[in-house]
Amino acid sequence: MLTTLVGTWWAWVVLGFALGVLEILAPGYIFLGFAIGAVVTGALVGFGIPAGVPALILIFAIVSVVAWLVLRRLVGVREGQVKLWDRDINDNP
Numbered sequence: 001m002l003t004t005l006v007g008t009w010w011a012w013v014v015l016g017f018a019l020g021v022l023e024i025l026a027p028g029y030i031f032l033g034f035a036i037g038a039v040v041t042g043a044l045v046g047f048g049i050p051a052g053v054p055a056l057i058l059i060f061a062i063v064s065v066v067a068w069l070v071l072r073r074l075v076g077v078r079e080g081q082v083k084l085w086d087r088d089i090n091d092n093p
Helices: 002-006 009-025 032-046 053-075
Strands: none
Touching: 002 053, 009 032, 032 053
């Protein structure tokens, strides 16, 4: 059953959307790369890429890591960027 589920495009897309919802609940661009990897893998399966379960998992892993690295480069903390706090919430005005 798992083999047929991994081979269906909609299962990957549902996994991608579930990971996207998880990213909203726990922000930090951690799960968004995995969500992109799942949706891309689902699209490849939907277009008819002939691959078995190990190949699909490898595609998912590679696309997820690449997406995570790109997101990290685009929206991550820049090198040398530091958040300076000049006022504390507990300070009296």
